[in-house]
Amino acid sequence: NAGVTQTPKFQVLKTGQSMTLQCAQDMNHNSMYWYRQDPGMGLRLIYYSASEGTTDKGEVPNGYNVSRLNKREFSLRLESAAPSQTSVYFCASRTGIVSYEQYFGPGTRLTVT
Amino acid sequence: GQQLNQSPQSMFIQEGEDVSMNCTSSSIFNTWLWYKQDPGEGPVLLIALYKAGELTSNGRLTAQFGITRKDSFLNISASIPSDVGIYFCAGRKGRDNYGQNFVFGPGTRLSVLP
Numbered sequence: 001n002a003g004v005t006q007t008p009k010f011q012v013l014k015t016g017q018s019m020t021l022q023c024a025q026d027m028n029h030n031s032m033y034w035y036r037q038d039p040g041m042g043l044r045l046i047y048y049s050a051s052e053g054t055t056d057k058g059e060v061p062n063g064y065n066v067s068r069l070n071k072r073e074f075s076l077r078l079e080s081a082a083p084s085q086t087s088v089y090f091c092a093s094r095t096g097i098v099s100y101e102q103y104f105g106p107g108t109r110l111t112v113t
Numbered sequence: 114g115q116q117l118n119q120s121p122q123s124m125f126i127q128e129g130e131d132v133s134m135n136c137t138s139s140s141i142f143n144t145w146l147w148y149k150q151d152p153g154e155g156p157v158l159l160i161a162l163y164k165a166g167e168l169t170s171n172g173r174l175t176a177q178f179g180i181t182r183k184d185s186f187l188n189i190s191a192s193i194p195s196d197v198g199i200y201f202c203a204g205r206k207g208r209d210n211y212g213q214n215f216v217f218g219p220g221t222r223l224s225v226l227p
Contacts, residue, residue: 048213100161100215102215104156105155106153106155
């Protein structure tokens with residue numbers, strides 16, 4: 001039982017390049033989330049998926065797209081990376097029932113030059 | 114966007130000391146969560162609080178949901194080296210069926226000196 005896994009762990013992109021961050025959970029959770037973490041700021045929600053087949057924007061969705069491939073996987077895509085997207089990205093999942101506890105992955109540290 | 118303030122921003126304490134930190138907002142929240150993040154890892158939930166005045170413990174950790182619903186407090190007793198990390202508060206506001214309305218504070222960085 002690995003919980004929430006994310007790949008890659010680290011990534012360096014040039015401005016304008018694209019990439020997809022992968023996230024998978026093996027806890028049979030319904031809801032999944034993508035956050036970014038910047039120095040001196042709290043986690044900010046980019047997109048979330050309440051259940052398989054649905055996705056919705058969070059607080060800071062501009063420049064990102066997501067895909068809820070199946071119940072296990074939720075990917076985040078940067079179509080044209082910008083330096084402002086340099087951040088640490090966390091994926092999280094939640095059962096969707098009663099508890100508000102979200103389980104976080106280890107994060108992807110992305111640098112855009 | 115909604116802001117949560119955490120105090121202090123960072124703290125250095127001696128092993129064995131007690132620690133107090135807080136989280137404040139100008140808005141009312143319905144739920145408060147406290148997370149800990151170790152270096153290179155994702156946040157891990159420590160304590161969840163669901164009603165004003167609630168006091169909940171998890172081992173050496175105790176958290177309280179402020180009476181005004183605009184703040185929350187976390188105390189750590191008899192600190193040990195593995196308490197090192199960043200402590201985040203998160204508040205839930207309004208209608209939130211899917212956990213999408215949590216606001217996270219900027220964190221309190223705790224360092225424990227042997």
